[in-house]
Amino acid sequence: MKIGLGSDHNAFEMKESLSEYIKELGHEVVDYGCKSCVEVDYPEVAFEVAVDINDNKIDRGVLVCGTGIGVAIAAGKVPGIRAALCHDTYSAERAQKSNNAQVLTMGAKVIGIELAKQVVKTYLESEFPGGNSARKVQQIIDKEQEFLKGASV
Template identity: 45%
Template sequence: MVIAIGSDHAGYELKEEVIKYLEEKNIKCIDFGTCSCDSVDYPDYGLKVAEAVKEGKCDRGIIICGTGLGISMAANKVPGIRAAVCTNSYMAKMAREHNDCNVLALGARVVGTGLALDIVETWLNSEFEGGKHKKRIDKISEIEKKYIYIKE
C-alpha cells in the first residue's frame, strides 16, 4: 500500500508524526507537502493528494489542516475521491467500512497526536464492506457525474 500525504501549515507537525508512524509500520508514503509551518493554502495540498489517489499513483491519502474541514472540501471536488474528516476511531472505521473513504482528513487543532495515530491505524486496518453500502457509493458517483460537466 502507498499512502499520499499532505497538509497545510497548520497540519505540518502532525503530518510529520503521521509519516513517522507510517514508516515504522513499513507503509510507503509520498509526501506532497507542505514542508514547513509557513502559511500556505490548504486547497493546493488537498488537490495534490486527491489527484495522486484518483490517478492511481497512491492507494489512499491522508490530508491534514487545522480542522480537516477545508482540506477535505478541496479534496472532495476531485471525482472519485471520498474524503472524510474523522475525529475518532469509530468514525474512521465507518468511513472505510460503509463509505469506502479513500482519503482521511484530520484536524491538527482538533485531535492530539496520539488520537490522530489511533485514527490512522483504525482507518488503515478497516476495509470496505460492499453490499448495500456499494449501492450508496454508486449513488454518490452518479451525483458527481450529474454535475461534472456544468460550467459556472
C-alpha cells in the first residue's frame, strides 16, 4: 500500500521512526511533513493527506501530533474521510474492521514509539470486511452527504 505519513513538530521524531518502520513492513511511504522539529501547524498536513486519499494518490494515512486529536479533527473535516485516534492495537484493528477508517492518528506525547509501531502494524494489516459494519459506515456517508447538501458555501 501507499501510505501518507504526516506530523507536526511535536511528533516529528515519531514520524521519522514510523516512516522507516512502515517501509520495513513493505509499504511505500509518502512524507507530507513536517521536515524538522521547527514549529508547524498540523491542519494543513492533515488536510493534504485526507485530500490525497480522496484523490486516490495514497491508500491510507497515518498522522501524528502531540495528542493525535488535532490531526484527527482536521483530517475528518475533509468530506469522505474517517479518521480514527488509536493508542492501542484493538482500537487500530477496529478502526479498519468496523469503521473502514482511511486515516489512523496517534499522539507522540501519549504513547511511545514501540507501541506506536504495533498500532500502525495492526492498522495496516487490518481490512474492512463489510458485513454489518458496511451498513453503519454507509449511514455515516449518507448523513455526511445530507449535511453537505444543506451547507451554504
